[in-house]
Amino acid sequence: MNNKTVISQFLLLGFPIPPEHQHLFYALFLTMYLTTVLGNLIIIILIHLDSHLHTPMYLFLSNLSFSDLCFSSVTMPKLLQNMQSRDPSITYAGCLTQMYFFMVFANLENFLLMVMAYDRYVAICFPLHYSSIMSPILCICLVFMSWVLTMLNSMLHTLLVVKLSFCEDNVIPHFFCDVSALLKLACSDIFINELMIFIMGGLIIVIPFLLIVMSYVRIFISILKASSTQGIHKVFSTCGSHLSVVSLFYGTIIGLYLCPSANNSTVKETVMAMMYTVVTPMLNPFIYSLRNRDMKEALIRVLCKKKISL
Numbered sequence: 001m002n003n004k005t006v007i008s009q010f011l012l013l014g015f016p017i018p019p020e021h022q023h024l025f026y027a028l029f030l031t032m033y034l035t036t037v038l039g040n041l042i043i044i045i046l047i048h049l050d051s052h053l054h055t056p057m058y059l060f061l062s063n064l065s066f067s068d069l070c071f072s073s074v075t076m077p078k079l080l081q082n083m084q085s086r087d088p089s090i091t092y093a094g095c096l097t098q099m100y101f102f103m104v105f106a107n108l109e110n111f112l113l114m115v116m117a118y119d120r121y122v123a124i125c126f127p128l129h130y131s132s133i134m135s136p137i138l139c140i141c142l143v144f145m146s147w148v149l150t151m152l153n154s155m156l157h158t159l160l161v162v163k164l165s166f167c168e169d170n171v172i173p174h175f176f177c178d179v180s181a182l183l184k185l186a187c188s189d190i191f192i193n194e195l196m197i198f199i200m201g202g203l204i205i206v207i208p209f210l211l212i213v214m215s216y217v218r219i220f221i222s223i224l225k226a227s228s229t230q231g232i233h234k235v236f237s238t239c240g241s242h243l244s245v246v247s248l249f250y251g252t253i254i255g256l257y258l259c260p261s262a263n264n265s266t267v268k269e270t271v272m273a274m275m276y277t278v279v280t281p282m283l284n285p286f287i288y289s290l291r292n293r294d295m296k297e298a299l300i301r302v303l304c305k306k307k308i309s310l
Contacts, residue, residue: 007166010095010185011088014079014175015270026083032282033076039285040065043295050298056119056134061288063143064112064245068281071105074098075176075277082175095177096158102176102277103154107204111146113246114208118142120239121215125222153200160193174270176277205253212246241288248283252276 017025043065047053078098082088090098122133157179164186172181179197183190219239252275289295 007092007170009089009091010170010172010177012078012082012090012175012177013088013171013173014082016267022083026080029076029083029278030080032278033072033080036072036076036278036282036285037069039282039289040069043285043288044069046295046298046302049302052301053294053298056136056139057116057123058294059139060112060116060119060143063146064109064116065285067105067108067112068284070101071109072278072281074101074105079175090177095172095182096161099161099177099179099182100154100158103157103179104150106277107150107153108146109249110205110208111150112143113242113249114211115142115146116242117212117215117246120242121218124219124239149204153204156196156200157193160196164188164190164193174273176273178273209250216243241292244287245280245284248280248287249276252280 015025044062047058047062075098078090078094082090119134123130126133161179161182164183165188166185167187169185172178172185174181179193183193186193216239252272289299
């Protein structure tokens, strides 16, 4: 116990960027973050202003855009601040706060993608009963439960980390406070932490992913039964955007956690984490805007209204 010290701050090593390239990467990360914020804000505002988009599908999409915006905002501002000031430190409380909200919005995105897959499943497999099944009350309950479950799960892991003791080593080889990185620095027993990560990870990540896969299997079966080419094209147009986002989000997570690499594992983990914390939230608005005819038409209507008012 005498060898233990009270940790007041951690050091985030971030990316192994040479000093002469710091300004270039700072400009790149800042551009990516501003693009993420602007793109997701446009989708949220567009869905709010256009009454044609007041449907369950776009209710879930607006929550997904808000989650993407916050997901990126949890990590990127601190990374940019550290790069600008050349000070990699973060306080103990700030580290736990960042870890909590990172888990909240990461898990929330996972749940929202599952809910959106269920919405597409009902719309395609039960089109005549869609309005009665996806009622406003059910949609609000699904979003509300997604928020509650993610916050409770994140609070559980945060409280378990608070109970840990940390030694003198306070260097985190990452650009944000990840729970797995903090567990590696702990001096006390982390068996309960790892057990809860394994159990809750299975419930919150694996089960939604399997439900998404099952939904799209049923959707593809319905596509094969469709008699008209026009119906098949309509199905692909309504599901294409969501399927692209699902592939991008889970593809990076599977590449990070299920395909470990012995060489440069720390660098790989950092780069892959950047993919699903920054790149994916940045690309989602473009995917939904470019592949979604309703979003394009809504943007035109909103711009025309503003032009007429001016």
